[in-house]
Amino acid sequence: MKLSRRSNLIILWILAGALVLGMVITFTPTMGLGSRGGAEGVPAVMVNGEPISELAVVRARSNPLFNLVTEGEVGRDLELLLVDELVRQELIRQEASRQRVSSAEVRTAVDEFRVSRGVAGRGNDSQYLALIGASGFSDETFRLYLAQQLRQEKWESQLIDGVSVSDEEVEAYYHANSEFYQTEERILARQIVLAERDEAEAVRAELTAGADAATLARERSLERAERDGALGAGANETEPRAVGRPALPTAVATAAFAIRGPGITDVIEVAGQYHVVVVEAFLPAATRPFDEVADVVREDALQAKRAQVFDEEVRRLQREARIEIPERSPLDLRYEDTVVATVGEADIKRSELVRAVYTNPQIQQALSPDTAFLITGFFRPAILDQLIDQELAYQGADTLGVPFVGPRRFVAQSALEYVTRDVSVSEDELEAFYQANVQAYTVPASAAVSRVDFEDVDAAEAFRAALLDGEQVDEAVEATGGALTSLGTVRPGQLEAGLDTALFATEAFESLERGGEVSDVLVLLTQPETLPEELEDAGEDDGAIAQEQQVVVLVADRTRERVRPLDEVRAQVENAILSERRAELREAWLTELREDITVVNHLAQAQPEDDAFGIPGFSFDEIEEALDDDGTGEGVDGLIEELEEAQETTDEPLTTEEESGDDDDAESVD
Numbered sequence: 001m002k003l004s005r006r007s008n009l010i011i012l013w014i015l016a017g018a019l020v021l022g023m024v025i026t027f028t029p030t031m032g033l034g035s036r037g038g039a040e041g042v043p044a045v046m047v048n049g050e051p052i053s054e055l056a057v058v059r060a061r062s063n064p065l066f067n068l069v070t071e072g073e074v075g076r077d078l079e080l081l082l083v084d085e086l087v088r089q090e091l092i093r094q095e096a097s098r099q100r101v102s103s104a105e106v107r108t109a110v111d112e113f114r115v116s117r118g119v120a121g122r123g124n125d126s127q128y129l130a131l132i133g134a135s136g137f138s139d140e141t142f143r144l145y146l147a148q149q150l151r152q153e154k155w156e157s158q159l160i161d162g163v164s165v166s167d168e169e170v171e172a173y174y175h176a177n178s179e180f181y182q183t184e185e186r187i188l189a190r191q192i193v194l195a196e197r198d199e200a201e202a203v204r205a206e207l208t209a210g211a212d213a214a215t216l217a218r219e220r221s222l223e224r225a226e227r228d229g230a231l232g233a234g235a236n237e238t239e240p241r242a243v244g245r246p247a248l249p250t251a252v253a254t255a256a257f258a259i260r261g262p263g264i265t266d267v268i269e270v271a272g273q274y275h276v277v278v279v280e281a282f283l284p285a286a287t288r289p290f291d292e293v294a295d296v297v298r299e300d301a302l303q304a305k306r307a308q309v310f311d312e313e314v315r316r317l318q319r320e321a322r323i324e325i326p327e328r329s330p331l332d333l334r335y336e337d338t339v340v341a342t343v344g345e346a347d348i349k350r351s352e353l354v355r356a357v358y359t360n361p362q363i364q365q366a367l368s369p370d371t372a373f374l375i376t377g378f379f380r381p382a383i384l385d386q387l388i389d390q391e392l393a394y395q396g397a398d399t400l401g402v403p404f405v406g407p408r409r410f411v412a413q414s415a416l417e418y419v420t421r422d423v424s425v426s427e428d429e430l431e432a433f434y435q436a437n438v439q440a441y442t443v444p445a446s447a448a449v450s451r452v453d454f455e456d457v458d459a460a461e462a463f464r465a466a467l468l469d470g471e472q473v474d475e476a477v478e479a480t481g482g483a484l485t486s487l488g489t490v491r492p493g494q495l496e497a498g499l500d501t502a503l504f505a506t507e508a509f510e511s512l513e514r515g516g517e518v519s520d521v522l523v524l525l526t527q528p529e530t531l532p533e534e535l536e537d538a539g540e541d542d543g544a545i546a547q548e549q550q551v552v553v554l555v556a557d558r559t560r561e562r563v564r565p566l567d568e569v570r571a572q573v574e575n576a577i578l579s580e581r582r583a584e585l586r587e588a589w590l591t592e593l594r595e596d597i598t599v600v601n602h603l604a605q606a607q608p609e610d611d612a613f614g615i616p617g618f619s620f621d622e623i624e625e626a627l628d629d630d631g632t633g634e635g636v637d638g639l640i641e642e643l644e645e646a647q648e649t650t651d652e653p654l655t656t657e658e659e660s661g662d663d664d665d666a667e668s669v670d
Contacts, residue, residue, distance in 0.1 A: 045087065045323065052086050073372070076334070077354040079333065079334060080335065081351070092314065099150075099155050110142070110143060165301045168403050187243060189243070194274045214229065248275075267448075308411075341603070344597045344598060352387065357383050419586065431566065434573050444561055445560050452477055452555065454551040460482075502520075509558070518556075524552060
């Protein structure tokens with residue numbers, strides 16, 4: 001049975017086992033084996049009376065994450081994360097050690113490994129040894145490592161053996177996670193693929209002018225010409241069928257789906273070819289009926305419940321563990337796992353907080369000594385707020401009377417989704433939101449433009465006349481001695497003032513038979529880049545300085561600003577309203593829970609949330625938005641950059657006089 005994305009994710013949670021934090025602590029030879037004392041040296045940490053060796057700690061520290069910041073509060077956070085992960089692995093190892101694994105099972109595992117890597121058979125013994133040796137293993141230690149993994153697999157299997165889900169749990173899972181059972185976004189479209197950009201731009205101009213996409217594709221496209229460019233069409237078909245993003249190259253799909261309705265993409269270059277897509281209709285994602293996905297949902301719910309059992313067992317092991325740091329260890333480790341927040345009767349430990357902070361991929365990428373104060377001052381408090389809300393939602397799930405399944409975080413998210421399940425939008429609300437935000441649905445003017453410079457007006461006029469008579473641009477340029485420069489696709493404000501005004505604020509253009517338009521002859525006056533030597537020290541009162549004259553003709557395919565109608569952007573408007581409403585309902589529910597569940601944030605900051613470190617204008621809401629970013633927005637990296645820039649502006653900025661210098665010596669040439 002094909003499993004959904006959610007099910008696959010849950011399976012990964014289960015199979016991760018001891019490597020719960022695999023992205024933080026990279027694969028280290030014999031880590032599990034070497035966590036104990038004995039031949040590996042002095043114990044660094046004692047877990048239930050059994051040692052984790054100093055060598056195991058040193059190996060784990062080889063991960064780059066733990067060397068990015070080694071001092072201060074962030075350094076202590078990362079040390080806690082390191083020790084906590086080693087402790088978790090050791091606790092699972094201890095539980096799994098009770099499982100029996102035979103030498104025959106180990107031999108089978110080794111044989112399977114060798115087959116999978118192409119080093120099976122005695123003739124490949126040297127290649128096998130070289131392969132495992134690259135990761136620090138000998139044949140003996142590799143077999144011990146595999147035996148440990150087999151024990152852990154058996155322990156996990158025993159743990160979840162017999163777990164099942166009821167019909168009520170399956171239905172609750174579907175309603176709380178319906179977004180995972182949606183059809184994908186699709187489009188009905190035709191594509192035209194050409195070898196030259198100029199030809200593609202010309203075709204796009206014809207399409208914009210109303211030319212038939214099927215005809216142009218049939219006559220000119222390098223791909224699917226026999227199907228009139230119709231995407232999804234089968235052999236001998238010329239009408240498009242609904243297709244998802246994989247039907248197009250990534251860059252082309254991004255442009256086509258960004259239209260969110262009927263429209264024409266810009267020319268997109270992919271692997272030396274130029275694509276233009278004419279979207280006839282956009283089909284938004286829709287939730288599939290329960291009956292249609294019931295089997296998949298049941299499997300997903302079962303995997304979630306198994307993950308829940310595993311998660312609860314690991315939490316129990318951690319609660320009951322005896323953890324000690326030997327005084328004689330030269331590593332000077334600390335394990336200060338204090339309570340950072342209390343929600344009802346549940347404590348949120350510092351180890352949970354640092355795990356949530358430093359396993360965030362964006363924070364990992366941005367982490368350095370220079371950004372450490374931002375992590376502790378901004379992101380860590382914001383993530384603690386998220387953990388508090390998560391625990392509130394988990395406890396509040398019991399009040400909803402719905403049998404949610406999954407680990408705590410998953411149940412919390414399911415509850416938050418469930419309380420917003422009945423949100424809907426009326427036609428009047430759609431219209432009102434659209435009118436209030438119409439600028440967001442306005443496609444700005446643009447122009448694919450080329451500039452041709454001439455020595456004099458007569459040559460420019462001759463060039464213009466030639467184009468109007470039907471000549472090709474390149475031929476007319478050569479005949480009249482012009483200099484052609486492609487400016488690409490531009491929007492208002494991107495060109496110098498004279499050209500920008502001509503393109504977007506006037507109608508000084510005439511249409512060409514071959515598509516596109518040609519401008520009137522433009523005479524631009526510009527300040528020369530270098531002044532004559534005798535004028536270098538001249539001021540404003542020394543007379544006007546001669547300006548250079550540029551004679552220019554523009555050849556452009558202009559697209560005027562267009563307000564997309566509501567019918568074209570209905571799905572976007574509806575999703576925007578639904579997202580806003582759902583966020584309000586979730587916040588209202590959490591606020592209601594706080595009336596009955598006591599929340600104590602032990603790390604609450606003393607300074608106002610919107611003025612931390614003296615940097616105004618950044619709230620924790622913005623930070624949480626960045627932490628939840630899905631890749632389409634600025635994310636953590638962008639927010640950190642803004643915060644650093646804002647910090648710089650607070651460090652005794654120059655006065656106006658200091659920035660401009662001594663007014664008595666200022667010079668200006670207009």
